[in-house]
Amino acid sequence: MQKILSIVIKASQEFIRHSDEDLKDNAPVLNSFYESISNVYIPLLRMIEKLEADKIKYRFALVLPPVLCNMLSDPELQEDYITWLEKRNTLGKAEIRRNKADEKLCAIINDTIESNKSLLADFTNKYNKNLIPVFAEYMTRGYIELMGTCGTDIFMPHYADLKEIISAQIESGLHAYRQYFGVMPEGFWLPAMGYTPGIEKLIRAYGYTYTILDSRSILFAETVPDAGIFYPSRTDNSLVIFARNRVIDSELFGENGIIFAECYRNQNRDIGYELPMEKLTSLIDKDQIRYSTGYKYWNRCFKDSGCLYNKECAEVQVEKDAAAFVEKRCQTLDKAAELLPSYNYVSEICTLDISKLSKTWNECISWLEKVIRKASDAGLSVLSCDRMCDEQYNLEKIEPYFSAGIGTGYGENLLSSKNCWMMRYIRKSCERMIDLAGRFPMDTGLKTRLLNLGAKELMLAQSLNLAKMINRSEFPQFAEKRFKESIAAFTAVFDSLGSNTVSTEWLTKLEAKDSIFPWMNYRIFTKKR
Known part of the structure; x- marks a missing residue:
């Protein structure tokens, strides 16, 4: 067998x-x-x-x-990733100077720098950035x-x-x-x-x-x-x-x-969270929140603070x-x-x-x-x-039971006390999108662009990752802002279609910002018979 x-x-x-x-x-x-x-x-x-x-x-x-x-396919992000690796290595060189008296620590830093160089070489030469x-x-x-x-x-x-x-x-x-x-x-x-x-x-x-x-x-x-x-x-x-x-x-x-x-x-101990901000400015701006730099020197042994x-x-x-x-x-x-x-x-x-x-x-x-x-x-x-x-x-026929792979098995963390407020906005937007797809089945020009933008913004707002991030307090400000921006943009689309007026400048600007799904066709939300 x-x-x-x-x-x-x-x-x-x-x-x-x-x-x-x-x-x-x-x-x-x-x-x-x-x-x-x-x-x-x-x-x-x-x-x-x-x-x-x-x-x-x-x-x-x-x-x-x-x-x-x-x-991963976006040329702007591909170039920015290369810059990001270079900035990390600039920080690494500063770390070598700061810790030059500690041979073991310098070996870890050098290993991180060499790893970044290897990633950069593979990304640009072997994989052509994509x-x-x-x-x-x-x-x-x-x-x-x-x-x-x-x-x-x-x-x-x-x-x-x-x-x-x-x-x-x-x-x-x-x-x-x-x-x-x-x-x-x-x-x-x-x-x-x-x-x-x-x-x-x-x-x-x-x-x-x-x-x-x-x-x-x-x-x-x-x-x-x-x-x-x-x-x-x-x-x-x-x-x-x-x-x-x-x-x-x-x-x-x-x-x-x-x-x-x-x-x-130890993935939680990073110099990005421990050093004074003035020592991190080659990577993190002073007025930004702290985030990881990749320079992690410690293992998971908590018995001794010196466990490299x-x-x-x-x-x-x-x-x-x-x-x-x-x-x-x-x-x-x-x-x-x-x-x-x-x-x-x-x-x-x-x-x-x-x-x-x-x-x-x-x-x-x-x-x-x-x-x-x-x-x-x-x-x-x-x-x-x-x-x-x-x-x-x-195969044997069954009727599967309701379940999920997150929370305790039922996805309850997606409707917690921290993030349940999101659902009423997204549900109303869903109902409106279905209605719009039925009311404008054959439109072209600006209306089509508006409807396609509304469809994209709705789908972005539906992402369960936003609710997860808010629930576990992982970049919650970003998640809340991202959700509210998408809901506001969809609502603006709905109102524009209702009043038959649209700001082409606003539309063009948002299309450029939310460049995902360039092939979007709002008619996928049409009621199926």
Whole structure:
């Protein structure tokens, strides 16, 4: 019996306005985006290159949302990333001078500077400043499956009664995927794995073969499938359902989770939060809020304030943790195979929010590479879910239960006391957008531009990332401002269409600022018959 480990890597990114006047205000959030390029996207490409060179057989799924693809493809941000790396190295040289008496500390600083130089060389020379075509190339070679998703990270259960909104999000995401990668995806990634009964009909209607749900959707179904979460099932309309094993989250982030080993780099201790502002001016303006600089000198040992980070020690720990992780996967799949002897394979779905993981665990990509290598050595097949859909129409039918992959399993953190005020504005805007699409079905010129802008602003406001940021107090001012700007812009569009007046200067300026989805067609919000 084949034993399959299926790894699904989800990247995330909120849209950030980056015209000249907004660069300064958004610097902390842009810093987070550039760190993701340095710590996640380029390391992922390097990992694939190494595995290919060593002829390791594997295939994992990757979710690159349209907003992220838009930003990675933006020439202005590409150039700004290069400047950002150079500024970091300028700060590093100042750190060398400040710590010249400490040989060990200087070694860590030099290592960070050399890493930035290597990133700069790869980004400009090897990848031609655009990572999207490189991911597309590895997709065509069969190493990764790129899953489709919504235009923005909308939490679908909040809009279950507004099918036009969900359809518009799925359609815009599909169009973006074709624009960036040129093919039709088989798998659909539900943002935050937010599922409510009925959504499967809309997903299937756009040609998707499968999706992934939280394990409780399957285990709490009225009829639990015989194979549980270790074999796919299907909905009534034959959308294949895979269940992620949520136990893996506990292994990574739990009280004794892998990421908290003492020798790993402490991601929270950064000179950007510790040094006087006058020593950081080469990177952070004096009147800005503090953010990370990448110069992190300490490990996770809190017993002694002098615990410097040791890269070699961390790599040894990564090796141990990867081996232990793969061993647990083998034990789980061996037990599943024993209990399900009549099946031709058993699988375990491991979903990783790589953006979240990299912020808390510097060594996560190195760990992932070793997991893939060790899984192959242990006899596990590392495959994406699209390779397990051959029996699509013969799978057991179920009616999945409502669930989500965030909060305690139901997405309740998206409607907390901190962010629940957002919902009344977004719901009213959704109703208005559906109405506008019906009232202006064939308009052209300025009205079309207005309606397309309104559609984009609505989709940006629907992003669950904004509610998450406010709830966990991660750049909450940015999230609130971003949301209110989109709602205000949509309301202005609605009022302009009602009064039949529009400021072309205002329209042109906002179109330039919110340059996402240049192909947007507001008619995707039209009521479906």
